[in-house]
Amino acid sequence: MELKNLTKNIYNGFLDMIYKKKCLICGCSKTDDLLCKTCLKDVQFLSYFAHKFYEKIPIYSATIYDKNVKSLIQMLKFKHKKSAAKPLSNILFSYFKKLNLKDDYIIVYPPSFFIKSAQRGYNHMFLIAKEFSKLTDFKINKNLIKKIKPTKPQYKVKDRRKNIKGSFKINQKELLKLKDKKLLLIDDITTSGATLEEIINCFLKLNFNNITCLTISKTK
Ligand SMILES: [Zn+2]
Incomplete structure (x- = not known):
């Protein structure tokens, strides 16, 4: 990790400690969840069925x-x-609860390329998975999906698909252990769906389709 990022991380960790009980959006202290009721009201929840x-x-x-x-995602x-x-996993959980899915899932998420994680100092989706796992009691599998090449941000749907192709690899040994399990593939945003679809394709090639996808948000 770069020294600049390390310092930034420590500094932000310190700030987080002080402002532990303040709403991350408006800064008010009327919350224990880092997102106050007023700011939560502004969150536009979607309907409780599969959108795609x-x-x-x-x-x-x-x-x-x-x-x-x-x-919150940008922060x-x-x-x-x-x-x-x-607060992001709380939002995800409050939606997930209402879906009434009764299965016991294994949580997985799109990994970032190792250089990207190193630059940021953490994988943001792992942090969400960790919080979500506490809320659901579902286990996380960190080793099942591997990112084998970096992806640049692309804005055109066609480019996104091309760009992400061949980016992921499934660890087959891990998959064998999870043969009878159901996977809950979570992500922060879905735009074109290219990332999720690419990962699903990797699983389908290995004849595994026991997957449900859940994203925190969806672009309009
Ligand atoms: Zn607030």
Whole structure:
């Protein structure tokens, strides 16, 4: 990790300690969850059914990528604000609960390329998975999906798909251990669906389709 990022991480960790009970959005202290009721009200939850199917695999999205959810995701991804993982997983969990899915899942998430994680100092999706795992009691599997090449941010749907192709690899040994399990593939945002679809394709090639996808947000 770069020294600059390390210092930034320590500094933000320190700030997080002081402002532990303040709303990350408005700064008010009327909350224990880092997101006050007023700011939570601004979150636009989506309907409680799958918003898309890809190869018969349901993809649920909890909210619209807008306002407070957008701010929280950006804090976590770009501003080293690790504490934002907590309100984001709370949002994800409050949506997930209402889906009434009775299965016992294993949580997986799109990994980032090792250089990217090193630059940021953490994988933001792992932080969300960790919090979500505390809320659901589902176990996380960190080794099942590997990112084998970096992806640049792309804005056109066609480019995104091309760019992400061949980026992931499934650890087959790990998959064998999970043969009878159900996977809950979580992600922060879905735009074109390219990332999730690419990962699903990797699993389908290995004849595994016991997957449900759940994203915190979805772009309009
Ligand atoms: Zn607030």
